[in-house]
Amino acid sequence: MPAKDASKRAEQAEKNRPLASIDKSGVRGNRSSRNGVYFFAATVFCLVIALLLGIAYACDAMSVWLIIGAVVVAALAAFSIRIAQQWEKAVVLRLGKFHRVAGPGLYLIIPIVEHVTICIDQRIIATPFAAEETLTADLVSVDVDAVLFWMVWDARMACIEVENYPKTVAWSAQTALRDAIGRVNLAELATRRRQIDAQLQETLTAKTEPWGISIISVEIRDIIIPQELQDSMSKAAQAERERDARVLLAEVEKDISEMFVEAAEVYDQNDRAMQLRTMNLIYESVREHGGLIIAPSAFSEGFNNIEEIVKRLKS
DSSP, rough: HHHHHHHHHHHHHHHHHOOGGOOTSSSSSOOOOOHHHHHHHHHHHHHHHHHHHHHHHTTTTOOHHHHHHHHHHHHHHHEEEEEEEEEEEEEEETTTEEEEEOSSSSOOOTTTEEEEEEEEEOOOOEEEEEEEEOOOOOOEEEEEEEEEEEESOOOHHHHHSOOOOOHHHHHHHHHHHHHHHHTSSSHHHOOOHHHHHHHHHHHHHHHHHHGGGEEEEEEEEEEOOOOHHHHHHHHHHHHHHHHHHHHHHHHEEEEEEHHHHHHHHHHOOOOOHHHHHHHHHHHHHHTTTTTOOOOOHHGGGTTHHHHHHHHHHHH
């Protein structure tokens, strides 16, 4: 039992992990691997040290100091010859000052004098964020989940202008979302989702543009309201639908009554129409199942002079 509780707590902690835990790529657990870069550096180191030791062995000048020197030279070579992935930009500083942006591909740096401060991923990054227990304009507490799509278009500005750009972008998005929620009521939050997304994108673009970061889109994924409020809103919606149904039924009954009034006026002006209607009602009552009909005397009047009526209709 304690092991299960511990695993549950670990899973909950992973779900609630703050945005500060996002790595430099902007997402948790970036699937793109940099093993090729490390393998290249190790290969350069091994090739240089093998070359130097081979030359020393051929010249019969093997010594401890020579081996140490070969190791140092190989390490400097591995440190100097670098590669960057297709989607990466390496920011190179020289004596603490910005010098250039290198990559992708092969590039060289001067040992000790220059160093790579950061390799920036320039692909589109999806960062999920949330605004928990945020009050709307009508003081309703809601939890809103959203996702931010963004990318770095200027590696120099992203490195120099902001300390940790993925975390800063994520926190800025969360703050902007809270501010946007506080400006609308609950009904507008549910119906104006696209407008809120556009407003968030505009706000974040103005904030992140000086950092060399472009906001592609902001999309609200889910809006969660308290269960008690959900029940009351469901009852209110049900009552509103019932009211609409009653209003519609009343309007239909009004239209039908008006039609009956018009029909009565027609029947009042033409006795033959009334007789035909009487016969039609009797026919419809026995059309499917048949049977004996006991009708009032008023109904029988509809059959008076039936032959004369038929003859006139044929003529």
